[in-house]
Amino acid sequence: xxxxxxxxxxxxxxxxxxxxxxxxxxxxxxxxxxxxxxxxxxxxxxxxxxxxxxxxxxxxxxxxxxxxxxxxxxxxxxxxxxxxxxxxxxxxxxxxxxxxxxxxxxxxxxxxxxxxxxxxxxxxxxxxxxxxxxxxxxxxxxxxxxxxxxxxxxxxxxxxxxxxxxxxxxxxxxxxxxxxxxxxxxxxxxxxxxxxxxxxxxxxxxxxxxxxxxxxxxxxxxxxx
Numbered sequence: 001x002x003x004x005x006x007x008x009x010x011x012x013x014x015x016x017x018x019x020x021x022x023x024x025x026x027x028x029x030x031x032x033x034x035x036x037x038x039x040x041x042x043x044x045x046x047x048x049x050x051x052x053x054x055x056x057x058x059x060x061x062x063x064x065x066x067x068x069x070x071x072x073x074x075x076x077x078x079x080x081x082x083x084x085x086x087x088x089x090x091x092x093x094x095x096x097x098x099x100x101x102x103x104x105x106x107x108x109x110x111x112x113x114x115x116x117x118x119x120x121x122x123x124x125x126x127x128x129x130x131x132x133x134x135x136x137x138x139x140x141x142x143x144x145x146x147x148x149x150x151x152x153x154x155x156x157x158x159x160x161x162x163x164x165x166x167x168x169x170x171x172x173x174x175x176x177x178x179x180x181x182x183x184x185x186x187x188x189x190x191x192x193x194x195x196x197x198x199x200x201x202x203x204x205x206x207x208x209x210x211x212x213x214x215x216x217x218x219x220x221x222x223x224x225x
Contacts, residue, residue: 014040015131018060020051020077021093022069026116030064033120039127048077055085062127065110067094067101075104082109082208089130102137103145106215109208112136133180133195135211159216162204170197175214 019030019041027044034041043058045051049072051063063081065074078090091112092105105113111130114123126136160168166187173183184194198210207213 014038015127016040016042016059016061017127018043018045018051018054018058018063020045020048020064020069020074021066022046026066030123033123034127036124039124048072048074048080051077052080052084055081055088060088061131063088063090064127065090065092067092067096075101075108078105078110079108086208091126091130091136099145106137106145106211109212111209111211129179132191133174133198133210134182135177135214137177137211159205163201167197167201167204170194171201171213171217174198174201174210175217 015038017034017039019027019034021027021030024046027046031041031044042060043054045054047069048065051065051074052072054060055063063078065078065081067074069077074092078092081088081090089111090109091114092101092108092110093114093116094101095116097115102113112126112135114126114136129136160171163171169187170183173186174180178186180191180194180198183189184191187194189197201213202209205213205216207216
């Protein structure tokens, strides 16, 4: 049942990354870590406002966003980037294993939350995963956060009724952390078809991204795969 939908040019291009941190040594370190085939660091920003201003002109696919910065913090900047460029994935990078920061990152629309000091291969793989439509969060921290959300706002009867059976299944897999490619393989569709399905789900649920959709899934009591 797979669609004969070709990969787009954008699927085969280098991933364009914007590195944001107020410390030059950190930016240099991240740039060095990302000296990998298929990844192109297209620019840097030292403040949240600079990141917001540079995403569009640099045509960035992924933004690495520090939390604490002058002028505008990374969480506020993440929210603005997602409002202005919904297709851009933001990975929040922090020195703190903080549930509060994680909650704010999820609410702002971040696709991931990584701690400084991460291994190079984790950073590289995370960028590839979020570019492919996935999300990167520590499973234990995210599970705890989502449980808190479920306790605070229980019950969303009827919220997901507007989705088709296929869209609901796509959402369930996406909320479980699967990438678009993994969902495509699981359901027997092309990656492009899954991307379109995820976007329709986001629009129907009136949320900003797949992480926000995952929160709705948990609040509705649907078990993640």
